[in-house]
Amino acid sequence: MSLIGRLKQSLPPGLKSRLRETRHRLGTLRNKARGYLGRPNVYQLGTPERVGIVFDNPSEMNVSERLFLYSLIRGTRPHRVLEIGSRHGGSASIIAAALEDIDPRHPGRVFGVDPGPEITVPERKFFGRFELIVEPSPQGITTARQKAGGPFDFALVDGLHIYSQVKQDLLGVLPHMADESYILLHDAFHYGLSKAISEVVATESRLFDCGYPCGKPWMEHPLLAYGGLRMLRFSERAVTDPQRFIEREAELLHKAAPPIDDDLADHDPFWHCRAIEPCAYCRKTGQGKAAPKT
Numbered sequence: 001m002s003l004i005g006r007l008k009q010s011l012p013p014g015l016k017s018r019l020r021e022t023r024h025r026l027g028t029l030r031n032k033a034r035g036y037l038g039r040p041n042v043y044q045l046g047t048p049e050r051v052g053i054v055f056d057n058p059s060e061m062n063v064s065e066r067l068f069l070y071s072l073i074r075g076t077r078p079h080r081v082l083e084i085g086s087r088h089g090g091s092a093s094i095i096a097a098a099l100e101d102i103d104p105r106h107p108g109r110v111f112g113v114d115p116g117p118e119i120t121v122p123e124r125k126f127f128g129r130f131e132l133i134v135e136p137s138p139q140g141i142t143t144a145r146q147k148a149g150g151p152f153d154f155a156l157v158d159g160l161h162i163y164s165q166v167k168q169d170l171l172g173v174l175p176h177m178a179d180e181s182y183i184l185l186h187d188a189f190h191y192g193l194s195k196a197i198s199e200v201v202a203t204e205s206r207l208f209d210c211g212y213p214c215g216k217p218w219m220e221h222p223l224l225a226y227g228g229l230r231m232l233r234f235s236e237r238a239v240t241d242p243q244r245f246i247e248r249e250a251e252l253l254h255k256a257a258p259p260i261d262d263d264l265a266d267h268d269p270f271w272h273c274r275a276i277e278p279c280a281y282c283r284k285t286g287q288g289k290a291a292p293k294t
C-alpha cells in the first residue's frame with residue numbers, strides 16, 4: 001500500500017469526512033473565483049463581450065431598444081446590415097459591436113445611408129465594420145447594396161420619421177433584402193410610421209409583421225408618440241426550417257448533423273428520458289435511462 005493510502009487509513013473516520021468536506025468547499029470556492037476573474041469587462045473594447053456599448057452611446061433609442069438591437073444582431077448573425085439614418089453613429093456602433101462579438105472572424109458589416117450624418121462615435125468603436133454612404137434613402141440603398149456585394153440579411157430603418165418617407169424607405173429596401181431576413185423600424189409608435197409599415201405589409205406577402213418587441217412609446221410630445229421598435233420578417237415561407245442552421249453549424253464544427261428522425265421527436269436524454277421516463281426511442285434502442293448531461 002502506498003504511503004498516502006496508509007495515511008488515509010490511519011485517519012480517524014470523523015476527520016476523514018471533514019477533510020472531504022473541506023476539499024469540496026475549496027473546489028467550489030476555486031470555481032467561483034475562476035468565474036469571477038474570468039468575467040468579461042463589458043465596457044472594454046478589447047474584451048469579447050462589448051454589450052456595454054449600449055450604455056455609453058449617442059443613439060436616440062432607449063436602453064431596452066439598444067439591447068434588443070444588439071441581441072438580435074448577435075443572434076441572427078447577419079453578414080450584410082443596412083442602416084437608414086446613422087446620425088452620430090450610435091446604432092451603427094451597437095451593430096458593429098454585436099457583429100464583432102459574434103466572432104472577430106465573422107465577416108458582418110454595416111452600411112449606413114444618411115444624407116447628413118454627424119458621426120461622433122470614434123472610429124475604433126466600429127471595428128472596421130461600418131461604411132457610410134452620404135446619400136438619402138431610397139437612392140442610397142442601391143449604392144449600399146453594391147458596396148455590400150449582395151442582399152442584406154438585416155435592415156434598421158431609422159431615417160426621416162414621416163409617413164411618406166418611411167413608406168419609400170421600406171419599399172426601397174425590399175428588393176435588396178435576402179430571404180429569411182429581418183427589418184427593424186425605430187420610432188414606429190409614430191402613427192404615420194405605423195400606418196406606412198402596415199400598408200406595405202398588406203401588399204407584400206413575403207413580409208411577416210412581428211409587431212413591437214420593444215413596446216415603450218416616448219410620450220413627450222402632445223401630438224405624436226415616438227419610440228418603439230417594430231420588427232418585420234422578410235421570408236418566402238411563414239415557418240423557418242431549423243435544418244439549414246444546424247447543417248451550417250455542423251459544417252463549421254466538422255461534425256455530423258443530427259439526423260431527422262420522427263422516432264427522436266420525444267427523445268431528450270438530458271432531462272425527460274433521464275429524470276422522468278425513457279421515451280419510445282430509449283426503449284426501442286434499449287438505452288433505458290440515459291447518462292446525465294455532463
Ligand SMILES: C[S@@+](CC[C@H](N)C(=O)[O-])C[C@H]1O[C@@H](n2cnc3c(N)ncnc32)[C@H](O)[C@@H]1O
Nearest residue numbers: 059060085087090091114116136137158159160
Ligand atoms: C434618428 S436619426 C438616426 C439615429 C441613429 N439610427 C441612432 O440610433 O444612432 C435620423 C437620421 O436620419 C437621417 N435622414 C434624414 N433623411 C434621410 C433619408 N432620406 N435617408 C436616410 N437618412 C435620412 C438624418 O440625417 C439623421 O441623421
